Amino acid sequence: MPPPPSECREPWKRCRFSLRQRNGRTTVETVPERVAVKWAPRLGRRLRELLRESGPVRTIGSLGILLLELDEASRRPAAWKRLKKLQKEGVVAWASPLLRDLESELREILTDEVTVRLRPGADADRRLQDLLRRTGLVLARRNEFVPNQFVLRIDHPFGLEVLEVARSLDTRAEVEFATPNFVSEVSR
């Protein structure tokens, strides 16, 4: 079985790992040539200008995300260090390597959100508050249709950190499932 994402310590290197789904597991790998970067509020244009030094940039306006192209392997470590610096300066909200699902060959963007469904039972709110307190995560929104399901936000994640958080949540007794709220590529 591929190693857990915690072993993918260098996001600029290709790395393969498995994710638990409700019906079995899937395997994904990082796409080191592409980095998804979310700009901090009102700083999109500035970030775009700053990132151009690292490589070509494509804007996905509807999602507020930039896709940074790092085709030259030699430039990747420096680019990632720069992203970390920009995050500390408050220009970058989060950055993660693009992922590729090996089953479908489709790409996925790891955002700063995790979808969590608590096991059925009374007092979901109390259990949610308890979970937030223990994990330090923030409630982004409640699911409109499933009362015990929530989207939680991780504060300024970097690299594959969100995968680790989702994996950790998924093992908790009170959680039915936890999965990164990926932005998925769609085939039609």
Added chain:
Amino acid sequence: MAFVYSVNREKIPLRLSNDDVAVGFVGKQADTVAKKAFRKLHATTKAASRPGLRVSGNVLLLRIPGAGKAQVATVASVLPKALVARANRTYPVYVDDDSGLRLVAIDEISVRFRPGTSTSRRNALLNGLDLAVARSSKFAPRQVVVRPTSLPSGSRAVDLANRLSEADDVVEYAAPNFLTEYRKLANPNDPLFRKQWHLDNQGTNGAVAGEDVRALQAWAVVPGGSSKVVIAIVDDGVQIRHPDLKANIWANPTRGAPDRHGRNFADLSRANDPNPRVFAAPYDDTGTNDIHGTCCAGVAAAAGNNKKGGLGIAYGCRILPVKIFAGADLAPNDRISDAIRYAGLHADVISCSWGIPRNADVEAAISDVVKTGRGGKGCLVFCATGNDESSSVSFPASHPKAFGVGATNDRGKRSKYSNYGKGIAFTAPSSDEDRGRQSITTTDISTSNRGYAAKSAYATDFGGTSSATPLAAGIAALVLSQKGGLTWKQVGAILKSTADKVDAKAGKYKKGYSRQYGFGRLNAHKAVLAAKSR
């Protein structure tokens, strides 16, 4: 009450109708009298009662609740007064549950005797049952139509036919010479219907006739489906003012609900507007334009018999537009999942003509709607297997509770691109451009210079498993129109058991299942008949 008669030792079940009765007229010009009675009743009865009113020769067929075995005196009050005296007897009416058509048991039985049967043996048999030959067949020398020599108050045609059949050393077959109701398999008046080979394949342009979903025959049983059955199109939006869709767009029954005609999960600032909105040159590119869902909606349920464009397989059902993409092939998983859950609140059938990486939340959403949709009977979720020419079925088609739909071409073979393998449930007709086969004609964005066809509100080059999927969803909607109480599993079982085992040799079906075709290509006619008989 159930009756059975035999044809070639095969038992044909019939149900005696409690609500239909046939009246026979006698005397001079009895046919004219029957027609006159029909015209008068047609003019004076309410439109809702007219479907039961028919005339054939001297027999008038009436639908009167509870009048199943009534005598003339009982139904006389319904007949035009001046003509009552000419009505001399009633006939029982049976219903064929397969077709829903009615059969009037007049006093005649068709009998074919075995070769070499002597005249004396024939006469002995007929005399013993008080039957006499009414006429001989001009085309089959051993076949005659017989009638009872005395007419009791009710027809015994079914019973007598069965008794004749028992003499199988003499009789090859005997069957009541029913006066049978029929439905004309009229083509819809939609001008593009002839191009819609997936509905009725006539074998033109190198296609093989009959390689279709048997739509005409299905519509004879359940014409277009019910407006109470809703098909959700979860995609990049549906043009709700399209001239051939607007009549069938779902309207929220909750007064004042903001989601009047569906929801938009792609752009939450326009959450209640599911129309396509993003268009960018080149305007026929699916990846950058909201043009896909409108085509899918048309395949499922474009309006029919409205003298416009083409029509959908379930042209009487409703379309629920649920938008999840906007001008890009990217979508957050929680929005996709919620779109499915929203669809599950309002729709009976959900059509998903797209694929994404497998994801726990989307898996959960499908499980949710299958479990809780339709008041617990479960929504049916149809998903495209994908167009990658792969032996692996895409997600969510691979979800164990979704129905993965692949594509077959107009010659009844798997379309080259159509993904197959574990998880494919069945196939439905679609394009196969790699083999030069015909594509699908359906609704397209009607705005000028937008959509697959720049100058038309109809695309003639749609296809892929994207088209096969709403076609399958529409067939499920017809099944539910026929019998709304079925669970999702029951509908699935009907669709699987009635699918045609196309391309039997290459398909390598084992226990009725093929990795190429699943349980076969959907047959709408057989499916609605199976639903009817449950």
